[in-house]
Amino acid sequence: MKIRILLMALAAAVLASCEHDGYESGDGSLSYLTAELAVLHTASNRSATSADLDNGTTLSISNPFTTSWMTKADTIYRALLYYDVATDGSKKVKARSVSAVPVLRPMEQSKVKDMHTDPVGLESVWAAKSGYINMSLLLKAGKTDGEDAVQTLGLVDCGTTVGNDGKHIRHLKLYHDQGGVPEYYTVQRYASIDTKDLGDIDAVSITVNTYSGEVTKTLECK
Structure with a gap:
């Protein structure tokens, strides 16, 4: 796939x-x-x-x-x-x-012409000692006759907020375009985020559209 x-x-x-x-x-x-x-x-x-x-x-x-x-x-x-x-x-x-394992890097929201948030399964999100944030995703897939059907994954930067405690939180949303790929069976895939790509922040908030609705996970970066 x-x-x-x-x-x-x-x-x-x-x-x-x-x-x-x-x-x-x-x-x-x-x-x-x-x-x-x-x-x-x-x-x-x-x-x-x-x-x-x-x-x-x-x-x-x-x-x-x-x-x-x-x-x-x-x-x-x-x-x-x-x-x-x-x-x-x-x-x-x-x-x-x-x-x-793809490393997803944030893209400015203003430069995403067509935002896609097709649902995925989300097993878990966690931060590792290596400086990567990992996501275990469950994607729907299936064979097609041609090569035109390709799923697209990405991260969209939704801005940074400062909480009452002074901590800076970077808000990201998972971009997922099913791209015409049939949803016949489920495939588990990992994706990673390098925290060095997120700038000088204290935490990151990641929103994922799942088959049960939107889920937001917030992880400390320091």
Whole structure:
């Protein structure tokens, strides 16, 4: 399933694949398999050599890998990483598979010509030690004959308010355009927000239109 990400002003929309990129690096038991949201670091040959987990742990990848969506060297990518936990207590792990996780950046409300808030399922929203805010979304999907039907996700900046306690709260709303994609089944997907993109604020308020109505989550940023 493809998801288009709505970017900031004047930037062209790009396709961020949320497909699962699976690979098997050798025979072995999956009894130590775990999955974590992470920031992957690529080397000069575009291969991921290490991963910073949301809990602050840095892992060294014993079997560096690359994927179709990891197109740049010496950079970082947000991802859901599946790996075998090291049994010797070290931080060197074997990667098993990976999925891209889109990082949503706020777009000015005045530059959104047609606001779409098609409903999604919202499992949870939480802030991580890594500085990312994560959302677990449940999207409706289905196969189509053509490639024109693509869902679009984004964040719209609805301004900043100052409370009676002097705290600055940034208000965001999830942009979601179903884009003609059939709603046959439910797919769980993660999306992240880098708090460095939110400016000097104390908290962020995120409003999501769900199938049960609008839900607003407020999280501390400091």
